[in-house]
Amino acid sequence: MHIVVCVKQTPAGSVPVDAATGRPKLDAIQWGINPFDEYAVEEALRIKERVAGSHVSVVSVGPARAEEAIRAALSLGCDDGFLVSDAAFDGSDPNATGYLLSLAVKKTAEVKGPVHLVLCGKQTSDVGAGQVGLALGAWLDWPAAAFVRKIPTIDETKAVVDRMMEDGVDAIELQLPAVVSVVKEINEPRLPSLKGKMAAKKAPVAKWGIAELSADASGVGANSPTTELKTSAPPPRGAGIKVPGATPQEKAAFLVQKFKELKVI
Amino acid sequence: MDYGLTEQQQEIVNIARQIAQKKMRPVREHYDKTEEFPWPIIEEFKRADLLGAYLPEAYGGLDGGVFELVLVGEELSRVCAGIGLSVATSALCAIPILYYGTPEQRKRWLPDLASGKKLGAFTITEPGAGSDATSTKATAKLDGDHYVLNGVKNFCSTGKAAELYVVFASTNPGRGARGISAFVVEKGTPGFSFGKKEEKMGIRASWTYELVFENCRIPKDNLLYKEGYGLFVAQSTFDSSRPGIGAQAIGIAQGALDETMSYVRQRKQFGVPVASFQAIQHMLADAATSIEAGRSLLYATTRAMDKDNKPAIDKAIAENKIVYDVMKELDTRRWTKESGMCKVFCSDAAMKVTVDCVQMCGGIGYMRDFPVEKYMRDAKITQIYEGTNQIQRNEIGMMLIKEAASHAKELAAA
Numbered sequence: 219m220h221i222v223v224c225v226k227q228t229p230a231g232s233v234p235v236d237a238a239t240g241r242p243k244l245d246a247i248q249w250g251i252n253p254f255d256e257y258a259v260e261e262a263l264r265i266k267e268r269v270a271g272s273h274v275s276v277v278s279v280g281p282a283r284a285e286e287a288i289r290a291a292l293s294l295g296c297d298d299g300f301l302v303s304d305a306a307f308d309g310s311d312p313n314a315t316g317y318l319l320s321l322a323v324k325k326t327a328e329v330k331g332p333v334h335l336v337l338c339g340k341q342t343s344d345v346g347a348g349q350v351g352l353a354l355g356a357w358l359d360w361p362a363a364a365f366v367r368k369i370p371t372i373d374e375t376k377a378v379v380d381r382m383m384e385d386g387v388d389a390i391e392l393q394l395p396a397v398v399s400v401v402k403e404i405n406e407p408r409l410p411s412l413k414g415k416m417a418a419k420k421a422p423v424a425k426w427g428i429a430e431l432s433a434d435a436s437g438v439g440a441n442s443p444t445t446e447l448k449t450s451a452p453p454p455r456g457a458g459i460k461v462p463g464a465t466p467q468e469k470a471a472f473l474v475q476k477f478k479e480l481k482v483i
Numbered sequence: 484m485d486y487g488l489t490e491q492q493q494e495i496v497n498i499a500r501q502i503a504q505k506k507m508r509p510v511r512e513h514y515d516k517t518e519e520f521p522w523p524i525i526e527e528f529k530r531a532d533l534l535g536a537y538l539p540e541a542y543g544g545l546d547g548g549v550f551e552l553v554l555v556g557e558e559l560s561r562v563c564a565g566i567g568l569s570v571a572t573s574a575l576c577a578i579p580i581l582y583y584g585t586p587e588q589r590k591r592w593l594p595d596l597a598s599g600k601k602l603g604a605f606t607i608t609e610p611g612a613g614s615d616a617t618s619t620k621a622t623a624k625l626d627g628d629h630y631v632l633n634g635v636k637n638f639c640s641t642g643k644a645a646e647l648y649v650v651f652a653s654t655n656p657g658r659g660a661r662g663i664s665a666f667v668v669e670k671g672t673p674g675f676s677f678g679k680k681e682e683k684m685g686i687r688a689s690w691t692y693e694l695v696f697e698n699c700r701i702p703k704d705n706l707l708y709k710e711g712y713g714l715f716v717a718q719s720t721f722d723s724s725r726p727g728i729g730a731q732a733i734g735i736a737q738g739a740l741d742e743t744m745s746y747v748r749q750r751k752q753f754g755v756p757v758a759s760f761q762a763i764q765h766m767l768a769d770a771a772t773s774i775e776a777g778r779s780l781l782y783a784t785t786r787a788m789d790k791d792n793k794p795a796i797d798k799a800i801a802e803n804k805i806v807y808d809v810m811k812e813l814d815t816r817r818w819t820k821e822s823g824m825c826k827v828f829c830s831d832a833a834m835k836v837t838v839d840c841v842q843m844c845g846g847i848g849y850m851r852d853f854p855v856e857k858y859m860r861d862a863k864i865t866q867i868y869e870g871t872n873q874i875q876r877n878e879i880g881m882m883l884i885k886e887a888a889s890h891a892k893e894l895a896a897a
């Protein structure tokens with residue numbers, strides 16, 4: 219079967235914030251695969267190992283440097299990489315990203331054969347909207363399941379997936395092709411192999427822009443429907459209150475008094 | 484310091500470091516305590532292609548040399564030298580096969596060692612033959628198409644876990660040192676069994692076993708090179724493997740210093756971090772200086788060594804010859820002196836650094852809950868195995884005298 223994994227390149231560590239603009243300073247930071255997408259890559263590779271003759275394509279929407287995230291996925295054992303990149307796509311919101319990915323999935327099917335399953339991480343570590351997987355499902359008009367923590371059975375026509383809910387787990391049968399976004403409970407991602415790493419450095423990664431995808435520019439990039447009102451750093455945490463008192467009784471009495479002041483009790 | 488690694492060498496370091504940090508660090512205490520064999524981590528090494536980093540591409544390796552072996556050993560030992568040791572013992576089995584094996588023998592054994600499908604071990608020590616390998620008592624008697632092995636080998640690192648063993652036994656006890664020969668013995672050969680499992684001070688995640696040979700019949704084709712060449716095979720193998728012990732030692736020292744650095748910066752006494760005391764700073768400075776000096780010696784030596792040996796290896800593979808024969812053709816030099824220097828300097832540095840690290844951490848440094856004392860226990864073996872540091876100094880001294888004598892002779896002739 220043909221599996222497409224969607225990965226985003228996100229900051230690999232903490233990111234400093236520009237105090238003046240409230241925006242993250244991205245010039246000198248390290249980048250990596252979005253940690254949630256690493257589980258999607260791992261699950262794709264495990265399905266590839268389970269279902270003989272499977273093929274895994276990696277797709278990323280992002281600037282030129284996002285190619286590194288694709289190569290990182292290739293070094294783990296994915297077969298082909300495709301970068302969706304165009305100045306017109308910069309600043310796309312989750313809905314627009316879902317649209318661009320849907321075009322990329324269709325294009326991947328054209329070059330590598332019909333797609334049976336699309337895997338995504340449940341959200342990104344930077345924007346964290348958690349909407350792209352489902353938006354992609356909607357744009358493709360395929361069944362989609364989010365928060366999947368296990369794929370107990372799968373073949374080219376259908377899959378049973380366990381979806382995590384607040385009150386338990388739903389077992390869902392999906393007709394394929396479908397889009398599934400996964401949570402970190404689903405597996406433990408592998409580390410790359412040296413041979414994989416060296417091969418991935420040389421692997422061709424095709425770049426698809428607005429022309430290659432025949433994309434409609436009216437709703438992507440700066441034209442995305444989402445409007446950003448303000449960006450700011452999280453407020454700094456204030457100093458805490460030290461609970462005075464030499465004995466547990468004194469400390470407790472202080473706390474009770476404080477709770478009463480705050481009208482907690 | 485930037486040592487100018489190639490892209491592939493940098494990747495080797497990165498991946499070894501990731502495995503060490505993500506996979507080994509959480510379990511090193513468990514294996515140190517239980518002395519179980521770390522099979523799940525071996526799987527990680529296999530999957531990452533780490534076990535073949537130093538072997539030619541023709542056998543599934545990454546076409547590196549001793550330098551690559553050193554890079555892997557250093558990174559793994561920085562977290563746990565015991566778990567990392569299986570890479571070094573496999574190399575100690577692969578190196579004599581690479582240098583002295585026929586093309587058929589290389590093809591037969593090296594791919595499995597490169598992929599990690601099989602671990603390797605090397606066993607020369609006997610109850611009565613340690614530094615003095617000439618007093619080897621194990622025998623190998625030719626009987627038709629087979630050699631019949633009898634005797635006991637002890638302190639075999641990665642014993643029982645390994646599938647392939649390079650074993651030294653005398654084919655001609657009357658000839659003493661020149662009667663010893665090297666063989667490859669596969670686990671499961673009838674007559675080959677495992678005796679006592681040693682309980683050790685350090686490197687406890689690595690198994691150390693006694694090997695017992697009782698009328699163990701191995702095919703004649705398992706002889707490495709020629710009868711009587713065993714000690715030479717062993718000694719020249721050590722030329723390539725001793726830097727690996729140096730790397731282990733530098734990794735141990737660096738790991739201990741890493742832990743100590745973070746501790747002394749946060750530990751406060753008299754109201755200030757203990758790192759602010761000059762007494763501590765001087766110990767840190769000495770530790771870091773000797774680590775960097777050891778690393779520089781190791782890297783420089785193994786790079787020069789690879790530059791020298793690689794053409795012979797490549798030529799032997801291309802022309803279907805034994806590597807050692809090609810080395811003789813090309814007049815490739817031996818590296819006994821420099822590899823001994825690497826081992827002595829780095830292992831002595833590791834011992835000093837780890838003892839000092841325990842000292843700098845004070846009471847907590849002595850406790851099992853804190854990782855620094857383990858580095859000190861692990862460091863000790865690097866001064867002992869693959870030739871004690873005393874034997875290394877003998878060899879270095881002997882080489883110096885030989886070099887001076889031949890230089891004097893050249894001058895006299897000129």
